[in-house]
Amino acid sequence: MGVELSPLAIESLFQGLSLKPAISTVGKFQCYRADRITIFVGDFFELTEEILGTVDEVYDRAALVALPDPMRHAYTQHLIQITQKAPQLLITYEYDQR
Numbered sequence: 001m002g003v004e005l006s007p008l009a010i011e012s013l014f015q016g017l018s019l020k021p022a023i024s025t026v027g028k029f030q031c032y033r034a035d036r037i038t039i040f041v042g043d044f045f046e047l048t049e050e051i052l053g054t055v056d057e058v059y060d061r062a063a064l065v066a067l068p069d070p071m072r073h074a075y076t077q078h079l080i081q082i083t084q085k086a087p088q089l090l091i092t093y094e095y096d097q098r
Contacts, residue, residue, distance in 0.1 A: 002039045010039050027051050047082055055083040061091045
């Protein structure tokens with residue numbers, strides 16, 4: 001299960017996997033489903049526990065680092081809330097942010 005802002009990125013993902021997703025509307029999101037993959041396309045901050053369901057763990061490869069510093073705290077707090085404090089693996093790196 002994932003969340004992505006860009007529909008083009010998700011269309012590219014499914015095309016690269018040679019999968020044709022079923023697309024539906026779930027709340028404010030477009031939901032792409034195929035095989036065992038579910039991606040919600042829309043604003044992460046609009047995602048709720050009810051939409052997401054039970055989350056066993058979180059893998060963040062590039063979301064936190066892609067956000068401007070002032071938004072990172074809000075992102076982290078929202079993620080903790082909607083996943084009910086599920087364990088997280090955060091892939092990050094240090095860089096000169098100027």
